[in-house]
Amino acid sequence: MDSLFLEAALNQARLAAKADEVPVGAVIVKDGQIIAEAYNTKLASKDVLGHAEINAIRIASSVIGDWRLSGCTLYTTLEPCPMCFGTILHARIDRVVYGALDRKWGACGSIVDLASMPLFNHFVTCDHLPHLECAEILTKFFRAKRSFRLQTSLLEQID
Numbered sequence: 001m002d003s004l005f006l007e008a009a010l011n012q013a014r015l016a017a018k019a020d021e022v023p024v025g026a027v028i029v030k031d032g033q034i035i036a037e038a039y040n041t042k043l044a045s046k047d048v049l050g051h052a053e054i055n056a057i058r059i060a061s062s063v064i065g066d067w068r069l070s071g072c073t074l075y076t077t078l079e080p081c082p083m084c085f086g087t088i089l090h091a092r093i094d095r096v097v098y099g100a101l102d103r104k105w106g107a108c109g110s111i112v113d114l115a116s117m118p119l120f121n122h123f124v125t126c127d128h129l130p131h132l133e134c135a136e137i138l139t140k141f142f143r144a145k146r147s148f149r150l151q152t153s154l155l156e157q158i159d
Contacts, residue, residue, distance in 0.1 A: 001032070002075070002097050002127070002129055003129070003131075005027055005029050005034065005073070005075040005097070006075050006077070006097060006099050006129055006131055006134070008025075008027045008034060008037065008075065009025040009026050009027045009037075009052075009075045009076055009077050009099070009134075010025060010077055010099070010131070010133060010134060010137070011025065011037075012025025012026060012027065012037050012038060012039040012052065012077075013025035013039060013052075013077045013134070013137055014137070015039050016039035016040045016041075016052070017137060017141055019039075019041075019044065020043065021039065021040040021041060021042065021043055021044065022040045022042070022138070022141065023039075023040070023077070023137045023138060023141050024039065024040045024051070024052045024076065024077050024078045024138075025037075025038070025039045025040075025052050025076070025077050026038055026039070026052040026053045026055070026056040026074060026075065026076040026077070027056060027074075027075045028056050028057070028059075028060040028069065028072050028073070028074050028075075028093070029072065029073045029074075029075065030060075030064070030069075030071055030072045030073075031071070035059075035060050035063045035064065035072070036056045036057070036059035036060035036063060037056065037059070038052050038053075038055035038056040038058075038059055039052045039055070040052050040055075041055060049083075051081070051083070051084050052076060052077075052078075053074060053076055053080050053084040053087065053088065054083075054084060054087050056074065056076075057069065057074075057087055057088070057091050057093075060072060060091075061091070067090075067091060068091065068092045069091045069092055069093045070092045070093075070094065071094060072091075072093050072094060072095075073093070073094060073095040073096070073097060074088060074093050074095070074096050074097070075096075075097045075098075076096065076097075076098045076099070077098070077099045077100060077131070077134040077137070077138075078098060078099070078100050078102050078134065078138065079098045079100065079101050079102040079105075079106040079107070079108050079109075079110055079128070080096060080098065080102075080106075080107050080108060081102065081105035081106070081107055082105070082107045082112065082114065084107070085107035085108065085114045085115070085124075086114075088124055089114070089120055089122050089124060090122075092122055093124060094124065094125065095124065095125045095126075095127065096108065096115075096124055096125070096126045096127070097126075097127045097128075097129050098126070098127075098128055098129070098134075099128075099129060099130065099131030099133075099134030099135070100130075100131065100134040100135040100138065101128065101135075108126035108128070109126065109128070113126075
């Protein structure tokens with residue numbers, strides 16, 4: 001089932017890419033059912049909190065009618081950052097499954113492992129389920145962005 005739900009998160013990442021947002025998607029599952037789906041909206045909303053995980057948590061909280069998301073699993077295409085992981089902890093989510101490592105901001109072991117710190121009053125299980133397309137969509141997105149910037153820069157030099 002993890003692969004199925006991670007694929008649903010990847011569908012959200014594809015929507016983000018189409019919206020010219022960093023292609024990260026997230027879904028939240030409770031009792032085997034998706035209760036929230038979201039993707040990054042940081043650029044469109046002009047809000048630093050517009051990460052896919054936080055957007056999904058807001059939706060799931062609205063669906064459940066409570067900020068406590070006990071019994072839920074969050075599936076995300078990219079390892080959560082510290083901000084998102086803090087929100088996951090506060091929301092009392094039980095488990096996080098992610099498809100791609102984040103070597104710059106990862107909070108589930110790549111940079112810091114907040115899940116293993118015994119400082120918090122809630123424990124979250126983190127599982128990396130390597131998914132090539134989760135990493136590839138980010139690589140292709142940023143490669144295209146760099147290529148566009150380079151082409152634009154070259155055209156400005158010609159004018």
